[in-house]
Amino acid sequence: MFERVALIGIGLIGSSISHATRRKGLAKEIVGSARTKSTLDTALKLGLIGKGYASAAEAVQGADLVILSVPVGACGPLAAEIAPHLKAGAILTDVGSVKAAVVRDMAPHVPKGVHFVPGHPIAGTEQSGPEAGFAELFDGRWTILTPEPQTDAAAVEKLKDYWTALGSKVEIMSPQHHDMVLGITSHLPHLIAFNIVNTAEHLERVTDKEVIKFSAGGFRDFTRIAASDPTMWRDVFLNNKEAVMEMLRRFSDDLAELKRAIEADDGDTLFRRFADARAIRRGIIAAGQDTPAPDFGRAHGASPGPTDEESGKSK
Amino acid sequence: MFERVALIGIGLIGSSISHATRRKGLAKEIVGSARTKSTLDTALKLGLIGKGYASAAEAVQGADLVILSVPVGACGPLAAEIAPHLKAGAILTDVGSVKAAVVRDMAPHVPKGVHFVPGHPIAGTEQSGPEAGFAELFDGRWTILTPEPQTDAAAVEKLKDYWTALGSKVEIMSPQHHDMVLGITSHLPHLIAFNIVNTAEHLERVTDKEVIKFSAGGFRDFTRIAASDPTMWRDVFLNNKEAVMEMLRRFSDDLAELKRAIEADDGDTLFRRFADARAIRRGIIAAGQDTPAPDFGRAHGASPGPTDEESGKSK
Numbered sequence: 001m002f003e004r005v006a007l008i009g010i011g012l013i014g015s016s017i018s019h020a021t022r023r024k025g026l027a028k029e030i031v032g033s034a035r036t037k038s039t040l041d042t043a044l045k046l047g048l049i050g051k052g053y054a055s056a057a058e059a060v061q062g063a064d065l066v067i068l069s070v071p072v073g074a075c076g077p078l079a080a081e082i083a084p085h086l087k088a089g090a091i092l093t094d095v096g097s098v099k100a101a102v103v104r105d106m107a108p109h110v111p112k113g114v115h116f117v118p119g120h121p122i123a124g125t126e127q128s129g130p131e132a133g134f135a136e137l138f139d140g141r142w143t144i145l146t147p148e149p150q151t152d153a154a155a156v157e158k159l160k161d162y163w164t165a166l167g168s169k170v171e172i173m174s175p176q177h178h179d180m181v182l183g184i185t186s187h188l189p190h191l192i193a194f195n196i197v198n199t200a201e202h203l204e205r206v207t208d209k210e211v212i213k214f215s216a217g218g219f220r221d222f223t224r225i226a227a228s229d230p231t232m233w234r235d236v237f238l239n240n241k242e243a244v245m246e247m248l249r250r251f252s253d254d255l256a257e258l259k260r261a262i263e264a265d266d267g268d269t270l271f272r273r274f275a276d277a278r279a280i281r282r283g284i285i286a287a288g289q290d291t292p293a294p295d296f297g298r299a300h301g302a303s304p305g306p307t308d309e310e311s312g313k314s315k
Numbered sequence: 316m317f318e319r320v321a322l323i324g325i326g327l328i329g330s331s332i333s334h335a336t337r338r339k340g341l342a343k344e345i346v347g348s349a350r351t352k353s354t355l356d357t358a359l360k361l362g363l364i365g366k367g368y369a370s371a372a373e374a375v376q377g378a379d380l381v382i383l384s385v386p387v388g389a390c391g392p393l394a395a396e397i398a399p400h401l402k403a404g405a406i407l408t409d410v411g412s413v414k415a416a417v418v419r420d421m422a423p424h425v426p427k428g429v430h431f432v433p434g435h436p437i438a439g440t441e442q443s444g445p446e447a448g449f450a451e452l453f454d455g456r457w458t459i460l461t462p463e464p465q466t467d468a469a470a471v472e473k474l475k476d477y478w479t480a481l482g483s484k485v486e487i488m489s490p491q492h493h494d495m496v497l498g499i500t501s502h503l504p505h506l507i508a509f510n511i512v513n514t515a516e517h518l519e520r521v522t523d524k525e526v527i528k529f530s531a532g533g534f535r536d537f538t539r540i541a542a543s544d545p546t547m548w549r550d551v552f553l554n555n556k557e558a559v560m561e562m563l564r565r566f567s568d569d570l571a572e573l574k575r576a577i578e579a580d581d582g583d584t585l586f587r588r589f590a591d592a593r594a595i596r597r598g599i600i601a602a603g604q605d606t607p608a609p610d611f612g613r614a615h616g617a618s619p620g621p622t623d624e625e626s627g628k629s630k
């Protein structure tokens with residue numbers, strides 16, 4: 001499908017793209033660069049790339065597909081760096097969780113004759129780095145592409161076919177709509193997860209040890225999301241401010257209403273709100289976007305035992 | 316261990332107690348009652364109970380262990396109903412997610428000579444009903460008991476041994492402290508999860524279908540918790556108001572701070588807060604309270620396919 005794919009950034013997403021590309025034989029050659037030498041060495045050792053380059057400028061030379069898999073704040077500077085070295089006719093894309101800001105930062109640098117098609121696979125885990133990737137990450141998930149209307153249709157189609165071959169389904173929308181949709185389906189959930197973990201850590205009347213021990217009551221679910229890469233998420237919030245603020249405002253208004261219902265002993269409102277929330281889970285499972293297995297299919301009784309100190313046996 | 320265990324309420328928790336009790340042969344006989352005839356019939360059909368009774372009053376007769384597994388709001392009325400029928404020397408316990416209110420509602424009814432030891436296994440799934448239970452639910456999880464200081468020590472010890480045999484670890488604390496700890500590790504997380512799902516459902520600029528399609532960005536995790544039993548959760552919030560309000564106040568204060576950091580482009584504060592949140596996840600995994608597998612060990616690429624209408628293929 002491509003002669004030479006250049007991966008700029010080889011973390012969870014970059015390495016998963018490599019695995020999925022090789023699974024289907026979609027590129028003759030995969031090359032890449034990474035911010036740190038240690039990531040580049042690991043990527044070479046794991047066979048994620050055939051050749052590694054110290055700079056992105058070198059890595060993109062001769063590539064007909066260039067994929068930036070870096071925190072969104074790094075996209076603009078990288079676009080400036082690689083621009084003079086991009087091959088005519090190449091497709092340039094990214095995987096950033098924010099799209100309007102990435103277009104704002106990258107588009108001005110893209111040379112004529114290079115097809116810039118911003119993208120975002122809605123897939124991931126809480127792990128980071130080149131060792132975290134796997135070929136199945138995109139299977140059954142959605143990738144959103146946000147090309148400008150004037151972008152070469154053949155280039156958009158080719159990138160769409162590539163993501164489909166990587167296992168993903170593809171939808172096309174505007175960068176602005178993408179940022180609004182992801183504001184509610186991803187950015188606000190992460191902000192809330194980070195926040196409740198911070199809240200739990202700073203209580204005086206409940207110790208961190210108690211939070212950990214009794215986390216199976218629900219809290220532990222939030223800690224998975226809150227374990228995501230802090231650099232990536234810092235950049236998301238700095239670059240999708242407006243949509244995040246709008247979602248946060250609505251969330252806070254709704255929360256104030258639930259709070260009033262609790263204070264007023266209004267059990268009917270609480271019941272109605274809680275019952276409403278069940279339907280969307282059924283929709284997500286029916287759409288193949290989550291497992292139908294209870295508790296995410298978590299292993300039961302198979303987790304490693306606690307340390308003696310934590311077991312509370314001496315009580 | 317017990318001659319006759321009476322399960323009052325046979326949903327997810329009651330049925331799991333039956334499975335785990337039979338797994339280890341901890342009772343000669345398990346009997347029970349349920350609010351609806353259909354639950355009782357299912358429990359009999361599944362062999363969860365040997366005998367089923369139309370009323371709790373009948374079910375507890377002759378039982379040396381009586382376990383209430385019902386929404387916490389139902390505990391008081393049930394205690395009043397069964398009190399005259401409890402056997403002398405019996406242990407009476409519950410599994411409610413709130414403890415001070417349960418003690419307030421149940422204790423006045425408990426006859427002399429019956430040992431009331433309130434309890435709460437910190438375990439569950441988003442599923443409900445007698446078919447949702449399984450023997451491994453409590454394995455490696457914690458059960459909190461909140462007896463009054465004057466409670467018969469042998470009865471407390473026996474119930475502790477029973478929960479240990481069911482697979483759980485046991486900790487003893489005051490009802491008030493329990494309610495504070497669970498306020499942060501369970502009640503606030505559920506309130507937030509219910510709330511974000513409600514928020515997502517009422518947006519004008521993002522459709523429910525888009526929320527569902529792109530939920531793998533984080534939102535889907537919240538929907539699992541938000542799919543929990545609405546009656547159970549209504550009763551939790553009505554009965555643990557103070558602790559929930561305190562946790563909610565702190566959560567909102569912290570969220571306001573994150574909001575200010577985003578508005579002020581304060582990337583350092585965001586990074587620090589996000590990085591801090593990673594540590595507690597490591598603690599939870601080290602303590603055996605969650606799986607170390609990425610993404611909760613969710614199956615990748617194995618979920619059922621979406622419908623044609625949802626696949627966006629026609630785009």
